[in-house]
Amino acid sequence: MAGTRALLMLENFIDGKFLPCDSYLDSYDPSTGEVYCRVPDSGKAEVAAAVAAARAAFPGWSARSPQERSQVLLRLADLLEQSLEEFAVAESRDQGKTITLARTMDIPRSVQNFRFFASSILHHTSQCTQMDHAGCLHYTVREPVGIAGLISPWNLPLYLLTWKIAPAIAAGNTVIAKPSELTSVTAWMLCQLLQKAGVPPGVVNIVFGTGPRVGEALVSHPEVPVISFTGSQPTAERITQLSAPHCKKLSLELGGKNPAIIFEDANLEECVPTTVRSSFANQGEICLCTSRIFVQKSIYSEFLKKFVEATRMWKVGSPADPSASMGALISKAHLEKVRRYVKIARAEGARILCGEGVDRLSLPPGNRAGYFMLPTVITDIKDESRCMKEEIFGPVTCVVPFDSEEEVVKRANSVQYGLAATVWSSNVGRVHRVAKKLQSGLVWTNCWLIRELNLPFGGMKSSGVGREGAKDSYEFFTESKTITIKH
Ligand SMILES: NC(=O)c1ccc[n+]([C@@H]2O[C@H](COP(=O)([O-])OP(=O)(O)OC[C@H]3O[C@@H](n4cnc5c(N)ncnc54)[C@H](O)[C@@H]3O)[C@@H](O)[C@H]2O)c1
Numbered sequence: 001m002a003g004t005r006a007l008l009m010l011e012n013f014i015d016g017k018f019l020p021c022d023s024y025l026d027s028y029d030p031s032t033g034e035v036y037c038r039v040p041d042s043g044k045a046e047v048a049a050a051v052a053a054a055r056a057a058f059p060g061w062s063a064r065s066p067q068e069r070s071q072v073l074l075r076l077a078d079l080l081e082q083s084l085e086e087f088a089v090a091e092s093r094d095q096g097k098t099i100t101l102a103r104t105m106d107i108p109r110s111v112q113n114f115r116f117f118a119s120s121i122l123h124h125t126s127q128c129t130q131m132d133h134a135g136c137l138h139y140t141v142r143e144p145v146g147i148a149g150l151i152s153p154w155n156l157p158l159y160l161l162t163w164k165i166a167p168a169i170a171a172g173n174t175v176i177a178k179p180s181e182l183t184s185v186t187a188w189m190l191c192q193l194l195q196k197a198g199v200p201p202g203v204v205n206i207v208f209g210t211g212p213r214v215g216e217a218l219v220s221h222p223e224v225p226v227i228s229f230t231g232s233q234p235t236a237e238r239i240t241q242l243s244a245p246h247c248k249k250l251s252l253e254l255g256g257k258n259p260a261i262i263f264e265d266a267n268l269e270e271c272v273p274t275t276v277r278s279s280f281a282n283q284g285e286i287c288l289c290t291s292r293i294f295v296q297k298s299i300y301s302e303f304l305k306k307f308v309e310a311t312r313m314w315k316v317g318s319p320a321d322p323s324a325s326m327g328a329l330i331s332k333a334h335l336e337k338v339r340r341y342v343k344i345a346r347a348e349g350a351r352i353l354c355g356e357g358v359d360r361l362s363l364p365p366g367n368r369a370g371y372f373m374l375p376t377v378i379t380d381i382k383d384e385s386r387c388m389k390e391e392i393f394g395p396v397t398c399v400v401p402f403d404s405e406e407e408v409v410k411r412a413n414s415v416q417y418g419l420a421a422t423v424w425s426s427n428v429g430r431v432h433r434v435a436k437k438l439q440s441g442l443v444w445t446n447c448w449l450i451r452e453l454n455l456p457f458g459g460m461k462s463s464g465v466g467r468e469g470a471k472d473s474y475e476f477f478t479e480s481k482t483i484t485i486k487h
Pocket residue numbers: 151152153154155156160178179180181209210211212214215216219230231232233235236238239253254255256286287391393419459463464
């Protein structure tokens with residue numbers, strides 16, 4: 001239980017009103033290890049109230065034209081952008097990420113999510129065929145599904161929550177969202193903008209709390225026909241089980257064990273800094289982060305030297321320090337989980353070239369109880385090691401050599417995940433060829449994390465089911481109907 005200092009008290013947002021809850025969870029500032037916020041520990045009752053509000057709001061909201069809904073999303077984007085700094089400071093404190101990343105990625109992308117779907121909702125087309133011999137015309141229409149359940153993770157809190165809210169309400173649905181209990185503040189702040197943007201009461205409802213309690217109440221509610229989930233594979237399995245009796249439509253965006261494949265003709269001046277960023281941005285807590293680096297043998301030593309040097313330049317510091325490259329991991333438990341992977345690698349005889357257990361971490365006095373660790377590079381590790389197979393979701397990456405294109409594609413594909421990959425080569429034929437062979441839903445060549453929101457986003461194998469993007473999210477949050485007219 002926190003001390004007596006004033007804590008930030010969040011409330012559920014249901015039917016356009018902030019409502020207190022009977023019980024609360026402590027929420028920690030990852031950079032100090034101190035409780036600074038209390039999050040509602042909601043359950044079935046709060047979900048039932050949210051469903052009632054969403055049900056009541058649906059007829060009016062779904063009857064609005066796409067143009068009218070688009071205008072509301074644009075106003076919401078403008079209001080969020082006007083409060084960018086306030087949201088960035090809040091996101092940085094809640095998640096542990098640097099203020100610079102929150103300012104330049106998380107909140108700007110949240111604004112973009114609303115603007116993007118405000119535009120894309122105006123441009124969908126439907127299908128039509130003529131069956132002259134039968135004197136028929138057939139056409140399709142798409143209609144909103146009703147109440148959409150949205151569950152989001154703690155790594156990019158507002159970025160990923162708005163990536164679900166925006167398309168769902170643009171299509172005419174009402175939503176019940178459950179952010180991660182570890183990072184609930186910016187979702188709560190977003191609710192303060194809704195009324196001013198013209199979002200009617202009940203269209204967006206946010207219930208805070210744990211997965212097993214309020215999350216499962218949402219997933220198993222019979223009046224919520226679709227669940228859009230981003231998070232871990234074990235949770236996705238649970239959600240699939242709970243939703244199965246209701247035949248719910250699921251979108252599952254899960255984990256990754258993303259390879260970077262660096263051929264001998266790669267431009268190392270670009271490849272090294274980008275691969276440091278793709279390994280350690282957001283403390284390595286991005287599903288798209290690189291955690292396996294395959295380097296062609298002829299440049300392996302040169303790459304390793306440059307990569308370790310550049311990694312050691314990656315400054316770990318207070319998230320509020322604009323010069324920090326990396327902040328605090330999300331929780332004490334997660335920090336200990338990530339550290340355990342480094343211990344496992346060391347016990348297997350791998351070499352830790354820098355970071356955890358090698359270099360000294362220096363922090364300001366106020367941050368010494370925070371959840372910090374240094375970016376860590378592991379080598380001399382076998383493909384069968386847990387660090388090469390399992391998602392660590394922290395600032396740890398493994399570097400190993402390879403000989404041939406055929407060999408590296410086989411090794412890169414030898415994990416259960418298939419979310420993202422990067423391929424570095426100046427041979428355009430090779431990047432096309434390798435990209436096609438990789439079992440990844442996303443392949444960046446000679447770059448990383450350049451996002452095209454129009455195109456499908458998502459993973460294959462254990463990285464998820466379904467895709468998100470302009471057309472994909474629209475089709476997920478609507479039902480298709482084929483109508484035949486006999487003339
Ligand atoms: N593919 C992507 O786009 C993407 C993006 C970000 C994170 N992730 C993945 O998410 C994971 C890290 O996020 P996390 O730790 O928040 O994941 P998590 O699965 O623990 O939690 C994600 C969300 O699900 C909720 N939840 C947990 N148990 C639940 C249950 N039984 N029923 C309903 N909801 C439940 C949590 O409260 C949270 O809101 C990593 O595996 C990462 O790779 C994937």
